Amino acid sequence: MFAIYKKELKNYFINMTGYIFISFMLIITGIFTTIINLMSTYPSFETVLSNITIVFLLIVPILTMRSVAEERHSKTDQLLYSLPVSVTQIVIAKFLAMVTVFLIPIAVMCCYPLILSIFGVVHFGTAYASLFGFMLLGATLIAVGMFMSSLTESQVIAAVTTFAAVFSMYMMSAIASLIPSGVMPSLIAFFVVVVIFSLAVYGLTKNATVAGITAAVGAFLLAAIYFIDSSVYDGLFVKVLNWLSVFDRFSAFSNGLLDLTCIVYYLSLIILFVFCTVQSVEKRRWA
Amino acid sequence: MRGTEIPVYAKGEFVLIEVKNLTKRYGDNLAVNNVSFTVEKGKIYGFLGPNGAGKSTTMNIITGCLAATSGTVVINGHDIFEEPVEAKKCIGYLPEQPPLYMEMTPREYLSFVAQAKGIAHSERTYQINYAMEKTQITGVQNRLIKNLSKGYRQRVGIAQAMLGAPEIIILDEPTVGLDPIQIIEIRDLIRGLAEDHTVILSSHILSEVSAVCNYVMIIAHGRLIASDTIENLSTYMVGSNILHMTVRGDLNRIRMAINTLAPRAKTVRYEENTEEKLDTYDIDIETARDEDLRELAFRTFVDEHCVILKMFTEAISLEDVFLKLTTEDDEDYKEEQEEAAYLEKENAFAPDQLSDDEDGDEEDGGDEALDEDDEDDGDDGDYTPMFS
Known part of the structure; x- marks a missing residue:
């Protein structure tokens, strides 16, 4: 496992990806720090971080697009599968390598509050807590991107789908605010989700029976819950969407809160997407 | 040929790989169809079959790169599906397309593989040097793999398979796309490998298999249609x-x-x-x-x-045997397909039954007789697969 981690990490610096990622991240942070902290003499570094979360839209796809897709494209994945290493280990090694690359600019950014403290009083606690949150947010998005990369052979498609996923997470709270929060809109929205999900099942398995059963069970459950207690649906879909908005959780950190639920939330999302990646890679072996 | 030097082992002894009723299904397409065979220590085995016969699929399953629909693969006592890590330690695998990282040099690549295979640090350098020497890539060890010729890339791939001194080395079409001189060199290399390892290679070229292997398994449409030593195939069929x-x-x-x-x-x-x-x-x-x-x-x-x-x-030459076996099977296969299509119409609402019927047909086919043949050593003269 360590060998794969080392190889992955080295690979980011053999080709340009790692350098592009790090420099891009540092340039953006530098610009925002200069504008917010230095030029307007504002002491809180966390404001910078909450402003630059948008860079994830660009840099996460750069980092994650090749992770699994490239191995599959160049058929080197067969080597990894034939090694005495489990798929879980391979995926974790790849994930850790990407997080390590991501930690390099984070490490540099750790110096910024120290530098700022020369010019005035900086709250190190909130600064570093939000940096920690920033790191968790980034790691979560990297896990999402890795999962997207495991779904395809093409790096371009991986990058585009990762961008779409990160973008929709970024916009999630805005989308959620557009949806009316009554009972019926919620119910309809869930029905649409069930239909999309069963179509996805059909797309993946090409088995109409399984997809039909999925749709039927989903619709039945929705209807059953509706008849038992319709008030459950009141604004539920909006709640679910808000739950999915990964970026909103970060605002707690940048507001100076070290919220344990947020940490658990990010960690469980990371585990979920790493698990999904393992499953997606395993699925290809079973295909 | 090496086969003659090998003492006759008692049956079941020194069995390295045991494949039983292996089946792989891609949707409705049977890529590997109820294949069973055993691989014994110290021989060179050749998988022979036309393109798309299921050779690569079988090899991918044996090496754990692919999961089977049904059937078992036991490698040196370890089931590849139950104890994959243990089983994979016994195998070095070179897939059809050498799995090389183009931005690495052969030395970097080999040290990565050595480390990933869990070779002890003290032994790593020695093993890498030995593998490079044996495959004659020491001279190019510091050039980027993307700048190497196809022949050298293939050698790097073989060197990779040698690391960790696995008992079995599996090579999928090792000479495809090489020029005639490189082919001869790679063949010599494979013979050299057989001194320390049991080698399984696949090819769609008969002359290659007969030049290198002791034992041939002919595969067509996912089925093992003949399995015997080169000598037996030659004696009973070619002569x-x-x-x-x-x-x-x-x-x-x-x-x-x-x-x-x-x-x-x-x-x-x-x-x-x-x-x-x-x-x-x-x-x-x-x-x-x-x-x-x-x-x-x-x-x-x-x-x-x-x-x-x-x-x-x-x-009849060995080539004819090969053609005959594979094309005869073609006809059977077509009939079977038609039958399956017919059954499908009949049992449109009972897909499970269809697969049962197919299985039944296969058991009735000639495979069984041949499967038995690969178990006895072939020196008794009851070999009658073709014109019986």
């Missing part, structure tokens, strides 16, 4: 002539004539000729290569008042 005849006469008299000829023939097969008029039969008599039955056949059939309409002899 033969076939006397083709078309004879007109009474069936009983023809049978009498055939009985007269039978002691000097290996196999005799006759069937009614449907194109000609009534009482016309096609007879194929397989004889040893130095045997010429033409004159005797002529006299015998004349004695029985039969008319020989056509008679010619044909020598």
Whole structure:
């Protein structure tokens, strides 16, 4: 496992990806720090971080697009599968390598509050807590991107789908605010989700029976819950969407809160997407 | 050939790989169909079959790159699906397309693989140097793999498979896309590997398999249709002539004539000729290569008042055996497909039943007899797969 981690990490610096990622991240942070902290003499570094979360839209796809897709494209994945290493280990090694690359600019950014403290009083606690949150947010998005990369052979498609996923997470709270929060809109929205999900099942398995059963069970459950207690649906879909908005959780950190639920939330999302990646890679072996 | 030097082991001893009823299904397409075989220590095995026969799929399953639909693969006592890590330690695998990282040098690449295979640090350098020496890539060890020629890339791939001193080395089409000189070099390399490892290679070129391997498994449409040593295949099939005849006469008299000829023939097969008029039969008599039955056949059939309409002899080569086995299977396969399509119509609402029926057909087919043949050492003369 360590060998794969080392190889992955080295690979980011053999080709340009790692350098592009790090420099891009540092340039953006530098610009925002200069504008917010230095030029307007504002002491809180966390404001910078909450402003630059948008860079994830660009840099996460750069980092994650090749992770699994490239191995599959160049058929080197067969080597990894034939090694005495489990798929879980391979995926974790790849994930850790990407997080390590991501930690390099984070490490540099750790110096910024120290530098700022020369010019005035900086709250190190909130600064570093939000940096920690920033790191968790980034790691979560990297896990999402890795999962997207495991779904395809093409790096371009991986990058585009990762961008779409990160973008929709970024916009999630805005989308959620557009949806009316009554009972019926919620119910309809869930029905649409069930239909999309069963179509996805059909797309993946090409088995109409399984997809039909999925749709039927989903619709039945929705209807059953509706008849038992319709008030459950009141604004539920909006709640679910808000739950999915990964970026909103970060605002707690940048507001100076070290919220344990947020940490658990990010960690469980990371585990979920790493698990999904393992499953997606395993699925290809079973295909 | 190395095969002759190997002492005869008791059956079941030194079995490295045991594949049982392996089946792989892609949707409705059976890529590997109920394949069973064993691999014993110290031989070079050749998987022979036309493109798309299921060779790569079988190898991918054995090496754990692919999961099987059903069946078991036991490697050195470890089931590849149950204990993949242990099983994979016994195997070095070179897939059809060498899995190389183009931005690395051969040395970097090999040290990555060595580390990933869990080779102890103290042994790593020695093993890498040994593998590079054996595959003759020491001279290019510091060049980027993307700048190497196809032949060298293949060598790097083989070196990778050698690391960790696995008991089994599996090479999928190791000479595809190489020039004739490189092919010869790679073949020599494979023979060299066989000194320390058991080698399984696949190819769609017969001459290659017969040049390198001791033991051949012929695969077509996912089924193992022949499995024997090169010597046996040659003795029983190549060293033969076939006397083709078309004879007109009474069936009983023809049978009498055939009985007269039978002691000097290996196999005799006759069937009614449907194109000609009534009482016309096609007879194929397989004889040893130095045997010429033409004159005797002529006299015998004349004695029985039969008319020989056509008679010619044909020598069979290993190539013919291969073609014959694979194309014969083609016909079976088509029939089976048609039957399956028919069954599908019949059982449109019972897909499970369909697969059962298919399985049933396969068991009835000729595979079983051949599977048995690969178990006995072949030195008893009951080899009759082709014209029985």
